[in-house]
Amino acid sequence: MWQTKMANNQPDSTVSSPVSRRTFVKAVGGTGAAAGLAGCTGGGGNGNNQSGKTTEKSTTTSSMSTTTSSSSSGGKTTISWAANPQMSDNADKVKEALYNAGLSKDIEIKLISGAWETGKRQQKYQLWLSQQKATPDLLLMDSGWTIPFIARNQLMNLSDALSGDVVKGIQNDYFGSSLSSAQDHDGNVFGVPFFPALPTMQYRKDLVKKAGYDPEGEDWATKGISWKKFSEVTAKTKKQAGTKYGFTFQAKAYEGLSCCDFNEWMSSFGGAYFGGLDNLFGPIGDRPITVDEKPVLDAIKMVRTFINGQSDPHSLDGYTGNIAPESVLQWSEETSRKPFTNGDAVMHRNWPYSIKINGKDKNFGTDLGVMPVPWGVKASDAKYKGTGGVVASLGGWNNTVNPSTEHKEAALEVLKTTMTDSFILDMFELIGYLPPKPKLFNSDKAKSAPVMGRYMDTLKVAGENAVPRPVTVAWPSESTKISQDVNAALGGQMSPSDAMSKLKQQLNAIEQSA
Amino acid sequence: MSTDNRQTNTAPSGGFSLLGWTEQLSETQFAYLLLVPTFLVLGIIAFWPLLRTFQISLHKDALIGAKAFGSFVALQNYQQLLTGTGSVAAMLSRPFLPDVTLSGSFPFVDVKNVFTSAFSVTLIFAVVSVAFETVIGFGQALVLDQNFRGRRWVRVAIIVPWAVPVVIQGMIFYLLFQPNIGFVVGPLHQWGLLSSTPLSNSQDSLFIVIVADIWKTSAFMALLILAGLQSIDRGLYEVAEVAGASPWQRFRQITLPLVLPTVMVAMLFRSIQAMRVFGIINTVSSCSTVPSLTCLTYTAWSQRLYGSSATVAFMTAAIIALLVGFYIFKYREEAV
Numbered sequence: 104m105w106q107t108k109m110a111n112n113q114p115d116s117t118v119s120s121p122v123s124r125r126t127f128v129k130a131v132g133g134t135g136a137a138a139g140l141a142g143c144t145g146g147g148g149n150g151n152n153q154s155g156k157t158t159e160k161s162t163t164t165s166s167m168s169t170t171t172s173s174s175s176s177g178g179k180t181t182i183s184w185a186a187n188p189q190m191s192d193n194a195d196k197v198k199e200a201l202y203n204a205g206l207s208k209d210i211e212i213k214l215i216s217g218a219w220e221t222g223k224r225q226q227k228y229q230l231w232l233s234q235q236k237a238t239p240d241l242l243l244m245d246s247g248w249t250i251p252f253i254a255r256n257q258l259m260n261l262s263d264a265l266s267g268d269v270v271k272g273i274q275n276d277y278f279g280s281s282l283s284s285a286q287d288h289d290g291n292v293f294g295v296p297f298f299p300a301l302p303t304m305q306y307r308k309d310l311v312k313k314a315g316y317d318p319e320g321e322d323w324a325t326k327g328i329s330w331k332k333f334s335e336v337t338a339k340t341k342k343q344a345g346t347k348y349g350f351t352f353q354a355k356a357y358e359g360l361s362c363c364d365f366n367e368w369m370s371s372f373g374g375a376y377f378g379g380l381d382n383l384f385g386p387i388g389d390r391p392i393t394v395d396e397k398p399v400l401d402a403i404k405m406v407r408t409f410i411n412g413q414s415d416p417h418s419l420d421g422y423t424g425n426i427a428p429e430s431v432l433q434w435s436e437e438t439s440r441k442p443f444t445n446g447d448a449v450m451h452r453n454w455p456y457s458i459k460i461n462g463k464d465k466n467f468g469t470d471l472g473v474m475p476v477p478w479g480v481k482a483s484d485a486k487y488k489g490t491g492g493v494v495a496s497l498g499g500w501n502n503t504v505n506p507s508t509e510h511k512e513a514a515l516e517v518l519k520t521t522m523t524d525s526f527i528l529d530m531f532e533l534i535g536y537l538p539p540k541p542k543l544f545n546s547d548k549a550k551s552a553p554v555m556g557r558y559m560d561t562l563k564v565a566g567e568n569a570v571p572r573p574v575t576v577a578w579p580s581e582s583t584k585i586s587q588d589v590n591a592a593l594g595g596q597m598s599p600s601d602a603m604s605k606l607k608q609q610l611n612a613i614e615q616s617a
Numbered sequence: 618m619s620t621d622n623r624q625t626n627t628a629p630s631g632g633f634s635l636l637g638w639t640e641q642l643s644e645t646q647f648a649y650l651l652l653v654p655t656f657l658v659l660g661i662i663a664f665w666p667l668l669r670t671f672q673i674s675l676h677k678d679a680l681i682g683a684k685a686f687g688s689f690v691a692l693q694n695y696q697q698l699l700t701g702t703g704s705v706a707a708m709l710s711r712p713f714l715p716d717v718t719l720s721g722s723f724p725f726v727d728v729k730n731v732f733t734s735a736f737s738v739t740l741i742f743a744v745v746s747v748a749f750e751t752v753i754g755f756g757q758a759l760v761l762d763q764n765f766r767g768r769r770w771v772r773v774a775i776i777v778p779w780a781v782p783v784v785i786q787g788m789i790f791y792l793l794f795q796p797n798i799g800f801v802v803g804p805l806h807q808w809g810l811l812s813s814t815p816l817s818n819s820q821d822s823l824f825i826v827i828v829a830d831i832w833k834t835s836a837f838m839a840l841l842i843l844a845g846l847q848s849i850d851r852g853l854y855e856v857a858e859v860a861g862a863s864p865w866q867r868f869r870q871i872t873l874p875l876v877l878p879t880v881m882v883a884m885l886f887r888s889i890q891a892m893r894v895f896g897i898i899n900t901v902s903s904c905s906t907v908p909s910l911t912c913l914t915y916t917a918w919s920q921r922l923y924g925s926s927a928t929v930a931f932m933t934a935a936i937i938a939l940l941v942g943f944y945i946f947k948y949r950e951e952a953v
Contacts, residue, residue: 124647125636135654226919233685251921254681356817430796432817438795479647576680579920583710587905594817609707616704617680 134264135277149579180513183213185228185239187500189534191216200529206520210513221245232257240514246284246499247362250384250574253285253293264515268555273522276540278497280569285501288385293503298536301497301565302363303459303558304333305443305451307340308472314340315394318472324561327475327493330371330405333450334423341426341450349426350409350450351439354495354593359435362572363496364452368406370494370570371478374398376585380489384571388614392526394585395603398486403592403599404480410593417599426450430569432594452476454498455555455562459535462554473558473567495565496572499539520572531555541566577617638759667934674927676726678708686923694928705925711735711908713896713929735913735929736936741823742909743891746830753831754838759872761839762846779836787900790829791816793902822902829897834890838883843878877951885908885944892937910936 190197191214198212203355206212217224225248231239232252244252252258269293273282273557277296285294308318311395316336318324328336328346333350341349353359369375375393376382382390393399400451404419410431412424431439436453451457462471475493485491508514520526528548530536535555543549544563550556572578584606591603642650658685674694677687697703698713706712715737716729731737757775761768778786794815805811815821849872857867898904904912910933911930917926 124639128636128639229921233683234791251680256683356903428797429813433795440796495878565859577708580708580710580922583905583916590817594812594814596818612707616707 105245111522121550131308140169143424162356162415179211179236180207180510180592181213182241182510182513182517183215183239184241184243184517185215185217186243188216188218189244190214193533195445196533197530198615200526201517201520202531203529204520204523204526206517210516212517215239217243219482221247228252237505237509240505240508241339241517242503242505243500244285244294244503245487246281246296246299246501247358247498247572248579249285249294249501249503250287251576251578252503253287254576257506258293258506259511260291261293261295261504261518262531262590264504265292265519266510269519269522276542278539278541278569279567280497280571281499281539281568283384283499284497284499284571284574294501295518296539297500297502297521298530299539299566299569300454300549301495301537301562301569302452302454302476302498303458303473303495303561303565305453305458306472306474307344307446307449307467307470309334309467309470310340310346310449311472312354314343316340318474323472323474324558325475325564327564328477330477330479331422333477334409334426337426337450338423346451347447348428348442349448350452351427351434351443351448352431352452353435354406354431354590355433355435356586356590357435358582360589363498365402365585365589366475366496366570366572367452367494368402368479368495369399370490371476371492372398372402372405373480373487373491374402374580375487375490376573378608379487380570383571385575386586387575387577387617390614392607392610392614393487394606394610395600396486398479399603400599403603405479405576406593407595407599411595417442426610429594455535455537458558459554462557467559473561475561475568489570492563493568495569497569499537537566575617577613580613580617582608584613665894667931670927670931670934672830673923674931676924678704678922678924680921683827690924694924695932698928698932705928708917708920709913709925709929710905711913711919713913713932715742732823733908734775735908735910737911738819738823738908739894742827742830742894743888746827746834746891747884747887749827749831750835750838750887751880754834754883755880757839758842758846761843762776775839776836778833779840781833783833783896784900786829786833787897790897790901791827794825816902817906822906826894826898826901826907829901830891830894833897834887838887841883841886842876842880845876845883847947848879849875878948883950883952885941887946888940888944889937892940893935 112214157451166412186197192381194214197214201212202208218227226243228242228244232242232255249258261273273292273295278299281296281299282292285296286292306318311318314336321328333613337349340346353364366376374396375382378391378393401419404417405422405428407415408418408422408424409427410417410424410429412447415424416425440451440453440457440460442448444457444466451461458471459472461467476495476496478492480491482490482492482529502517502518524540524543524546527536527538528546531538531543531549532552538544538546538549541563544559544566550559555562572582588602588606588609592599597605639647639650664686673686675689675691677690677694679685679687682951686822693703694705697705698709700706701712701714703718703798712730712734713736715731715734718727718729719725720727728737731741761772761775781789793801794811796813798804802811802813802815805815806813811821811824812818815825848953852876854867862870893911894909895904898912904916908916910929914926914930914933917929
């Protein structure tokens with residue numbers, strides 16, 4: 104058909120086809136070469152243009168390094184800091200707080216906004232650090248995945264880089280559990296805790312009081328209560344106040360279950376993933392796996408009782424049931440918070456951000472009570488040291504330094520400034536980040552902060568009883584299996600003991616493979 | 618012009634000799650010559666990544682140290698993936714293949730983890746969704762092919778789901794199947810069709826994801842099949858009608874054979890897409906609950922298990938290649 108058309112178009116020419124081939128190949132070759140050249144020139148020009156300007160949105164390393172070098176030549180050094188979106192949203196105030204805390208005006212700060220979702224941030228950092236890019240100079244890292252970066256030699260060893268006094272200060276002044284998420288096996292410090300995230304139990308103080316309890320008299324805020332009492336209080340208050348739910352929490356099969364909710368139940372009963380807390384960070388493959396022990400099974404049975412009541416074949420004796428909806432198996436932070444904020448629940452377990460929301464005057468104001476997450480067994484009766492009693496699973500973020508930075512001194516200067524009390528308290532006031540140093544919880548400035556100030560005593564207790572997740576290089580794989588099996592056990596797809604035996608096997612396989 | 622030609626032929630030098638050479642080629646050879654740039658571009662954007670993925674899949678995962686992947690282990694990753702043993706199987710978020718054990722009594726085969734193994738989940742999703750989408754899409758196309766009042770509105774109604782972005786579609790189904798928010802969980806649970814928390818149950822979630830996909834993608838099938846229907850010569854129907862053929866006979870003897878090649882192509886496109894399903898799973902449920910092949914690749918990649926991730930990715934590509942091969946084979950059979 105193609106040939107016919109060609110022939111029809113040029114009926115007079117007997118050699119029409121070869122000639123048009125010549126012309127065609129020539130034309131295409133010529134156009135291609137011209138387009139290629141134009142593309143190269145255009146691309147080059149474009150590149151130059153891009154590197155000459157520093158757009159707010161641009162996070163590409165090329166543009167950042169250009170910024171750094173050009174600024175350096177003008178006598179100033181720019182330090183780029185990969186931080187949280189809330190910080191870049193308040194960039195001017197964060198910078199002002201740094202200068203107020205004594206940072207040299209010769210150092211300029213460029214805040215780079217990271218993704219909201221922690222996993223995405225981790226991938227981006229992975230890319231930057233694997234390529235040994237010089238920027239960002241400082242990186243804010245989730246305490247849940249700082250250790251894998253340490254294991255891959257991708258962070259600056261601060262024990263070497265900072266003076267002995269400063270390192271000692273970090274070791275003495277910060278929450279020990281926060282710091283342990285940024286150290287290697289030999290105790291070398293690779294990150295400085297920036298703010299801890301500590302979960303607590305929020306409750307409707309007004310409803311609980313009406314049901315006949317006395318949270319203030321019994322000092323729930325710092326002493327906490329047992330899970331057994333908690334279940335009674337919730338059931339009675341729910342019945343009396345006629346709320347839709349009793350207790351809302353997070354039990355979806357996701358990181359939040361394995362790192363946090365389940366970790367808390369298990370620890371509060373004296374159980375642990377890998378025996379004592381000494382084994383939290385390794386040695387991988389050479390530590391006991393203790394997820395099939397009684398305290399862990401009891402914790403699962405208790406939550407099944409909360410959901411299904413005593414009719415559940417795997418309920419825990421002595422605990423009041425039917426206080427939590429089955430939907431918790433699909434809920435994460437926000438899905439579980441909303442019913443509580445709407446007034447549909449009595450109790451709610453969540454991170455500090457939600458205290459700030461629920462404690463606003465337009466929501467519950469001073470009717471919001473906050474206490475530590477309850478205890479299953481007393482710390483003195485717990486099988487493993489560091490477990491039992493009131494607990495809080497530890498979240499939070501650490502500041503780390505890029506080992507390939509071209510401005511090591513300036514970067515360390517900024518890091519040291521972030522460790523000053525003045526800057527930490529400014530961040531608490533500005534964004535609501537909890538201080539990483541226990542002593543600051545008692546400061547006047549912290550206690551006078553709106554909403555959060557009222558609950559500082561409880562948050563301090565949570566910080567002192569924080570249990571970190573067992574982060575090692577194997578944790579991402581282990582966490583997935585834990586959340587799958589625990590969710591299945593809570594949902595009744597498996598019995599607690601079957602689920603935990605299966606989990607033990609899976610964890611063992613991972614430990615042996617890592 | 619012909620004089621120029623002769624000159625070039627007698628004096629072959631530089632670029633002109635190449636031009637002269639092109640004139641000696643047969644039509645087929647010349648056609649292939651023109652395709653060379655396309656092949657080069659395709660090679661760079663398609664085959665090179667595939668080869669690189671294969672190369673990475675021959676290495677161990679590196680959990681410690683700055684390197685992206687570890688030592689060369691030849692095909693060991695594939696062996697571990699398929700047998701469910703070793704480090705690859707241990708570290709992946711869900712198994713690749715279900716547990717199959719043979720037994721002496723009926724039904725002789727015991728299959729476990731069907732709804733939590735990547736291959737079986739993906740296969741169930743692809744087969745069920747494509748089958749329903751084809752049938753529903755065909756039905757919609759037949760309706761749209763008729764002339765009736767308000768046809769324009771029916772067309773819009775059918776196409777609307779196709780225009781909904783996957784995140785919004787995901788949100789719709791996520792909320793629909795959230796107990797206490799969506800209205801469908803209660804009744805479906807009472808009739809015994811779903812558990813009370815379907816989005817945390819692998820089997821229920823797979824069902825929901827399939828329904829969501831059918832809802833959205835039937836329109837795509839309908840559009841492709843409609844194009845096929847409209848290319849059928851209307852005269853054939855007139856002749857058949859005159860000859861006294863019933864509507865069913867007309868469908869069976871004219872519509873179906875003539876539209877079948879289009880349906881096959883549409884099914885091929887959909888099957889390739891379905892085997893790579895990810896977005897709808899990630900928005901409605903989670904990769905942990907409904908582990909498709911792409912989900913497995915993605916979770917392994919985000920856990921920095923590059924060797925394992927590349928192995929699953931390459932296996933996925935191989936499975937899709939087999940599927941495409943099957944369709945092409947059937948298509949040629951149809952054509953013959």
